[in-house]
Amino acid sequence: MSIVVTGATGALGRLVIGALLERTRPDDIVAVARDRAKAAELAARGVEVRIADYSRPETLEGVFAAGDRVLFISGNEAGRRLAQHRAVIDAGREAHIALLAYTSVLGGPTATFSIAEEHLATEQALLASGVPYCLLRNGWYHENYTGALPLTLKTGTVVGSAGEGRVATAARRDYAEAAAVILTGEGRPAAGDAGTGHAGAGHAVTGHENSVYELSGDTAWSMAEYAAEVSRQTGRKISYQDLPKDRYVALLVEAGVPALGAEMVADADAGIARGELDATPGDLSRLLGRPTTPIADAIADALKDLPAGG
Known part of the structure; x- marks a missing residue:
């Protein structure tokens, strides 16, 4: 039996592997990736690397074994993911994970x-x-916003289409640590009390089987509040510019975002405006055993990483 992480060379996958290495031995962990070269760093840390591609179901044969605990990180190819995901689920079922x-x-x-x-x-x-x-059920990452800090500082503007909606973000590292907790069987819920969802009966392997967790930051914030926090930390005047959805899509496309991706980002902002990403049920902090990382801390960390004068 192994703990298997798919999409292991992505931003989230690498953090999950790191969190697992703090909790268990490297030879208990398997990293699944499409490119062995990109996984070389993980192999150097003693993690077994297996090569597979969601888009090629035949490569998933033998990737999983009976008794494995698998973190299935969703694919990133919008419009193709369902077929890819079904292939992973089928492989897991056939292997009796x-x-x-x-x-x-x-x-x-x-x-x-x-x-x-x-x-x-x-x-x-x-x-x-x-x-x-x-x-x-992961909410949005702080990094969705702090990753744009160089442009924000250059233009003096946070741009979006979320209106006065609020979003309960957490650090990518928070979500990764929670996944490691699940995979190693830490933070076992009481019977019938798995997060805001439910737990199935039977002989549990981790205590998290047949469970649902609504994962988000402890505090929701608005785009205007985000802009104000960037202003406070930088001493610069940063404002939030709320745009109609079509104008926001056009701006994203102009910045190099593919048309479909731009539509989806703007549509997610519309979801934020409707209050669909502001839930703070506390599942994430309970799994972590600590508060989630505040957005102010994420902004401070991202600013430290910018080049001098950036």
Whole structure:
């Protein structure tokens, strides 16, 4: 039996591997990636690397083994993910894995923005498969916003289409640590009390089987509040410019974002405006055993990483 992380060379996957290495031995961990060269750093840390591609179901044969606990990090190819995800679920079922934890989206079936569609269809496929599951319904990352700080400082503006809506973000590292807690069986919920969802009965391997967690930051904030915090920390005048959805899409495309991606980002902002990403149920902080990372701390860390004078 191994702890297996798919998408292991991505930003989230690498952090999950790091969190697992703090909790268990390297030879207990398997990293699944498409490119062995990109996984060389993980192999150097003693982690077994297996090569597979969600888009090529034949490469998933033999990637999982009976009793494995698998973190299934969702794919990033919008419009193609459902077929890819079904291939992973099928491989897990055929291998008789002990747990498939899937990174879904905050709110599950209550999320109506387009990014959520393939996540919800994947949830349904996973529940129908009979594979022991854990739904990690991740909210937005701080890094979705702090990653744009160089442009924000250059223009003096935070741009979006979220209106006065609030978003309960957390650090990517927070979500990664929570996944490691699930995979190693830490933070076991009381029977019938797995997060805001439910736990199934039976002989549990981790205590998180057939559970649902709504994962988000402890505090929700608005774009105007985010701009004000950047202003406070930099001493510069930073404002939030709220744009109609079509203008925001056009701006993103002009900045180099593919048209479909731009539509999905703007549609997610519309979801924020409707209050679909502001939930703070506390599941994430309970799994972590500590408060989630505040957005102010993430801004401070991102500013430290900018070049001098940036």
